[in-house]
Amino acid sequence: DAGITQSPRYxxxxxxxxxxxxxxxxxxxxxxxxxxxxxxxxxxxxxYSAAADITDKGEVPDGYVVSRSKTENFPLxxxxxxxxxxxxxxxxxxxxxxASGYTFGSGTRLTVV
Amino acid sequence: xQPVQSPQAVILxxxxxxxxxxxxxxxxxxxxxxxxxHGEAPVFLMILLKGGEQxxxxxxxxxFNEKKQQSSLYLTASQLSYSGTYFCGTGGNNDMRFGAGTRLTVKx
Numbered sequence: 001d002a003g004i005t006q007s008p009r010y011x012x013x014x015x016x017x018x019x020x021x022x023x024x025x026x027x028x029x030x031x032x033x034x035x036x037x038x039x040x041x042x043x044x045x046x047x048y049s050a051a052a053d054i055t056d057k058g059e060v061p062d063g064y065v066v067s068r069s070k071t072e073n074f075p076l077x078x079x080x081x082x083x084x085x086x087x088x089x090x091x092x093x094x095x096x097x098x099a100s101g102y103t104f105g106s107g108t109r110l111t112v113v
Numbered sequence: 114x115q116p117v118q119s120p121q122a123v124i125l126x127x128x129x130x131x132x133x134x135x136x137x138x139x140x141x142x143x144x145x146x147x148x149x150x151h152g153e154a155p156v157f158l159m160i161l162l163k164g165g166e167q168x169x170x171x172x173x174x175x176x177f178n179e180k181k182q183q184s185s186l187y188l189t190a191s192q193l194s195y196s197g198t199y200f201c202g203t204g205g206n207n208d209m210r211f212g213a214g215t216r217l218t219v220k221x
Contacts (some may be wrong), residue, residue, distance in 0.1 A: 040213065099162060
């Protein structure tokens with residue numbers, strides 16, 4: 001199916017555990033992004049990637065790691081999960097960055113207990 | 114820096130109009146507008162690339178004042194389906210930052 005898919009849809013993990021959120025897009029969009037959404041803060045950028053093997057930090061990168069070995073995949077890893085990382089995580093992709101609209105995945109609701 | 118949106122929330126009756134504002138302390142190169150329904154992902158509405166540009170999308174339109182570093186989203190003759198949270202996004206060096214959102218509720 002064409003589009004952008006995130007997995008898992010829901011995840012509960014314990015403090016200190018490593019967890020990876022997956023994001024896959026089928027359009028070969030150059031740009032991919034990870035945002036977290038919390039009440040009162042809207043969408044905050046964690047990391048973004050302009051192309052395969054090119055990644056850069058956003059507003060709130062601490063505690064997160066990303067990689068992009070293939071254009072279509074952009075996984076987000078929480079190295080040692082903390083309760084403050086409980087959030088809804090959205091992956092997005094875009095053909096042309098600022099000049100093109102972003103398409104968001106369905107989101108992953110992560111709870112750290 | 115995140116753009117600032119106002120108002121934070123607005124309640125309308127069907128058929129009424131609303132304006133949502135988005136302003137930035139930094140120079141704007143583009144402005145995006147998105148709508149998010151509860152429990153769903155944000156959906157792209159439109160993008161404005163140039164100062165003075167105006168765009169329409171059914172009864173939803175937007176303007177971009179590059180000099181004032183602000184954009185406004187206009188919803189006319191609102192429908193129940195317009196309910197949701199509206200976000201503006203403004204472009205930086207190589208990324209986009211979103212405002213905190215405006216929650217719009219349209220009642221019958």
